[in-house]
Amino acid sequence: MTTRTLAVVSAGLSVPSSTRLLADRLTTATVAALRERGEDATVEVVELREHARDVADAFVTGFSNAALRAAVETVTGADALIAVTPVFTASYSGLFKSFVDVLEKDALTGKPVLLAATAGTARHSLVLEHAMRPLFSYLRAVTVPTAVFAASEDWAGGDGTSAELSGRITRAAGELADVVTGRPASARPADPFADVPSFEQLLRGEA
Amino acid sequence: MQFGIFTVSDITTDPTTGRTPSEAERIQAVLTIARKAEEVGLDVFALGEHHNPPFFSSSPTTTLAYVAAQTQRLQLSTSTTLITTNDPVKIAEDYAMLQHLAGGRVDLMLGRGNTGPVYPWFGQDIRNGIPLAVENYALLRRLWDDEVVDWSGRFRTPLQGFTSTPRPLDGVAPFVWHGSIRSPQIAEQAAYYGDGFFSNHIFWPKEHTQRMVEFYRSRFEHHGHGSADQAIVGLGGQVFMRRNSQDAVEEFRPYFDDAPVYGHGPSLEDFSRETPLTVGSPQQVIERTLGFRDYVGDYQRQLFLVDHAGLPLKTVLEQLDILGEEVVPVLRKEFAALKPAHVPDAPTHAARVAARQNTPEEVSA
Numbered sequence: 001m002t003t004r005t006l007a008v009v010s011a012g013l014s015v016p017s018s019t020r021l022l023a024d025r026l027t028t029a030t031v032a033a034l035r036e037r038g039e040d041a042t043v044e045v046v047e048l049r050e051h052a053r054d055v056a057d058a059f060v061t062g063f064s065n066a067a068l069r070a071a072v073e074t075v076t077g078a079d080a081l082i083a084v085t086p087v088f089t090a091s092y093s094g095l096f097k098s099f100v101d102v103l104e105k106d107a108l109t110g111k112p113v114l115l116a117a118t119a120g121t122a123r124h125s126l127v128l129e130h131a132m133r134p135l136f137s138y139l140r141a142v143t144v145p146t147a148v149f150a151a152s153e154d155w156a157g158g159d160g161t162s163a164e165l166s167g168r169i170t171r172a173a174g175e176l177a178d179v180v181t182g183r184p185a186s187a188r189p190a191d192p193f194a195d196v197p198s199f200e201q202l203l204r205g206e207a
Numbered sequence: 208m209q210f211g212i213f214t215v216s217d218i219t220t221d222p223t224t225g226r227t228p229s230e231a232e233r234i235q236a237v238l239t240i241a242r243k244a245e246e247v248g249l250d251v252f253a254l255g256e257h258h259n260p261p262f263f264s265s266s267p268t269t270t271l272a273y274v275a276a277q278t279q280r281l282q283l284s285t286s287t288t289l290i291t292t293n294d295p296v297k298i299a300e301d302y303a304m305l306q307h308l309a310g311g312r313v314d315l316m317l318g319r320g321n322t323g324p325v326y327p328w329f330g331q332d333i334r335n336g337i338p339l340a341v342e343n344y345a346l347l348r349r350l351w352d353d354e355v356v357d358w359s360g361r362f363r364t365p366l367q368g369f370t371s372t373p374r375p376l377d378g379v380a381p382f383v384w385h386g387s388i389r390s391p392q393i394a395e396q397a398a399y400y401g402d403g404f405f406s407n408h409i410f411w412p413k414e415h416t417q418r419m420v421e422f423y424r425s426r427f428e429h430h431g432h433g434s435a436d437q438a439i440v441g442l443g444g445q446v447f448m449r450r451n452s453q454d455a456v457e458e459f460r461p462y463f464d465d466a467p468v469y470g471h472g473p474s475l476e477d478f479s480r481e482t483p484l485t486v487g488s489p490q491q492v493i494e495r496t497l498g499f500r501d502y503v504g505d506y507q508r509q510l511f512l513v514d515h516a517g518l519p520l521k522t523v524l525e526q527l528d529i530l531g532e533e534v535v536p537v538l539r540k541e542f543a544a545l546k547p548a549h550v551p552d553a554p555t556h557a558a559r560v561a562a563r564q565n566t567p568e569e570v571s572a
Binding site: 056062065066069196197199203 | 396477
């Protein structure tokens with residue numbers, strides 16, 4: 001059985017957070033969907049709260065420290081990514097974007113990604129489409145069609161919204177599993193030293 | 208192995224007093240630091256090139272010529288000379304002139320410069336950074352190595368029957384180091400020509416430096432200049448010392464916390480763990496510096512940054528005393544004992560002239 005690695009980035013700040021709760025449900029559903037397709041998965045969660053200072057330090061110093069490098073490698077080396085952010089001031093949170101800013105520009109090229117967000121009101125739900133999806137399109141990630149948004153009312157239950165959230169989670173997880181199982185197991189990101197042009201090419205202006 | 212200091216020539220407010228030195232004051236301070244470097248027995252003084260405040264050093268050859276006149280032994284170098292925005296013809300002329308004035312005590316480190324707005328001030332574009340470094344250096348080599356040069360390229364007017372003057376001293380051009388923090392192409396360039404590679408080292412984790420140096424060494428061997436461990440490697444380092452380690456930390460912390468490059472970010476302790484910065488006793492600096500060899504191999508030049516972030520001149524001179532009296536003599540001895548015989552010493556003009564005289568046929572092109 002093929003074993004896939006699934007990286008989960010959660011930008012929730014409170015402990016516990018509804019962002020992490022949504023991330024966990026998406027993760028469970030994705031692992032189940034992979035199993036249904038005959039594949040196993042190992043899950044690695046990156047809680048950005050734990051790296052808030054590391055990320056700020058990386059901006060100031062120009063390099064990621066050891067702890068942040070490990071988190072970045074978890075994300076860039078995975079077969080698929082589940083990215084979940086709270087909505088802050090009409091967009092992804094600053095910490096979420098800052099973490100993405102630390103990644104090399106090609107680090108997520110071709111990576112299957114499931115997008116998700118949480119907020120206090122459903123009126124923010126298009127943040128997934130006007131902020132999250134364009135960000136990952138720029139990075140040339142392969143985002144699955146269903147992005148999952150959960151507002152406070154989705155957790156409340158009772159009036160059918162919870163059941164709808166579960167449906168969206170299952171659909172999104174299935175889409176992610178479909179993309180992942182159609183691919184060879186992830187290779188680690190390209191080695192920047194592996195394809196340095198020869199000096200003859202540099203002299204000819206080919207690089 | 209050579210030991211020395213390199214300065215970026217920043218004019219920075221002393222965060223402990225709020226006082227900013229004038230340009231005149233800082234320029235005199237750097238001259239004093241250079242003279243002191245020779246006095247305490249260091250081998251190398253390297254000066255940066257910048258064309259924007261808060262840096263003063265727009266014209267390193269002028270400054271180094273003055274230092275040359277006031278010293279006898281000190282090797283003069285740069286950190287770095289901008290190969291992208293300077294006309295290579297002017298670099299060839301200026302550094303050959305400096306080489307004559309300094310009796311051969313000159314080498315230079317080429318760098319691209321990372322400040323976008325500087326490029327257009329000199330008619331260039333930072334997006335051409337690598338191609339400029341490649342073409343300009345190819346021309347610089349020809350100007351030094353060939354008496355008469357016909358040349359045309361992409362970035363400057365063609366040359367017909369041009370002779371760069373003065374000719375390099377004794378027919379041997381200044382040794383060239385190529386400095387780069389993150390571009391493997393520059394390590395490849397250094398390897399192609401059999402030149403030195405200098406890793407700034409001080410602002411990034413050691414794994415990064417290790418990878419760059421490994422790459423340069425393997426390419427040096429690939430291009431036929433010798434075995435990988437015979438490649439010419441230089442490293443930066445950053446230290447602050449007091450006899451008592453805790454005193455060093457307490458005194459340096461306000462400078463660290465406010466420093467232009469990394470201030471307001473990680474703690475001094477975190478940054479010391481992640482990068483080669485060493486703040487502590489002379490013994491700690493000795494041990495840390497000897498440890499560099501574990502991940503880059505035997506190397507030829509170690510330069511320390513000691514005069515930045517607003518540190519007062521008096522403090523910098525004390526640092527040089529400690530380096531010269533307690534640190535470098537031990538490092539010299541320890542590194543020499545570890546170095547195998549087939550690994551070359553740091554290049555000097557005298558040694559390169561002698562080497563050329565021993566193999567007259569193959570190099571005279």
